Each structure stands twice: as C-alpha cells, then as structure tokens.
Amino acid sequence: MAVDRDTKKGPLLTVAELAPGARHAKFPHLFSPIRLGPITAKNRIVNSAHQPRFAHAGHYTEQLIAYHRERAQGGAAVIVSGATSVTPDYLDLKNVDGRIVDEYQQVMEAAMTAYTVFCSDASKMFA
Numbered sequence: 001m002a003v004d005r006d007t008k009k010g011p012l013l014t015v016a017e018l019a020p021g022a023r024h025a026k027f028p029h030l031f032s033p034i035r036l037g038p039i040t041a042k043n044r045i046v047n048s049a050h051q052p053r054f055a056h057a058g059h060y061t062e063q064l065i066a067y068h069r070e071r072a073q074g075g076a077a078v079i080v081s082g083a084t085s086v087t088p089d090y091l092d093l094k095n096v097d098g099r100i101v102d103e104y105q106q107v108m109e110a111a112m113t114a115y116t117v118f119c120s121d122a123s124k125m126f127a
C-alpha cells in the first residue's frame with residue numbers, strides 16, 4: 001500500500017502502514033532488509049539509545065527487559081541499549097560485576113523473539 005501524507009498533519013506512519021508488505025510512499029525502503037556488515041537487519045527501523053529510567057542500581061530490571069521486548073515485537077529491527085558504562089560513577093547500566101552478563105543474555109533473548117538485533121551502547125569506556 002502506498003501512502004503519501006503531509007507529515008505535519010498526522011503521524012508519520014499509521015498502524016495500517018506498518019502491516020506486513022506495506023510500502024510507504026516517502027519511505028519505500030523502510031520495511032526492506034538491509035545488510036549491516038556481517039548481519040542483516042530485517043528492516044530500517046532503529047530504536048536509538050536512550051534511558052527510559054527502568055534500570056536500577058546499574059542493572060537491568062524485568063521492566064527494562066520487557067520494555068525492549070515490546071519494542072522488538074513492535075517492529076524495530078535494531079535496538080540500541082541506553083548508556084552502559086564500565087565505571088560505577090557514570091550513567092544507567094554498569095558493566096562492573098558479573099550479574100550483568102546474565103541480564104544481557106535475557107535482553108538479547110527478548111529481542112531475538114522478534115529477530116531484532118540488540119546493540120549495547122558502551123559509554124565512558126575509559127575512566
């Protein structure tokens with residue numbers, strides 16, 4: 001289905017336009033796969049890095065994992081995590097103890113239920 005709309009008058013995409021096989025006039029490639037180095041993303045929809053404030057004490061919570069799962073199941077091909085730091089004095093998720101390894105496993109599995117690529121955004125790599 002091709003749709004052309006003045007985006008200032010309404011949402012960029014409606015639910016109907018997000019249906020499988022839909023084709024938006026302004027973004028004809030939005031739903032086609034794209035190669036990103038060694039992987040192929042199922043479409044061009046990327047959920048960029050942000051902190052929804054669902055992490056707790058530097059760790060993923062069930063709420064944060066569910067948040068990413070819903071975005072994956074909503075259609076995003078690539079999800080970038082919020083800030084993940086290697087020092088305890090920076091933002092959000094902190095790679096400072098082994099517990100986070102299991103949490104990464106859980107969030108990756110949540111994303112993979114929808115064939116979504118999950119990227120961890122390493123921030124403040126050097127103290």
Ligand SMILES: Cc1cc2nc3c(=O)[nH]c(=O)nc-3n(C[C@H](O)[C@H](O)[C@H](O)COP(=O)(O)O)c2cc1C
Nearest residue numbers: 047048049050051052080081082083084121122123
């Ligand atoms: C580690 C990291 C964390 C970010 N956190 C936020 C955030 O909490 N809120 C936000 O609006 N943008 C955040 N951003 C920026 C967004 O990912 C995005 O680049 C920005 O909103 C601009 O989007 P646009 O280029 O589509 O306008 C973050 C970026 C990075 C790299």
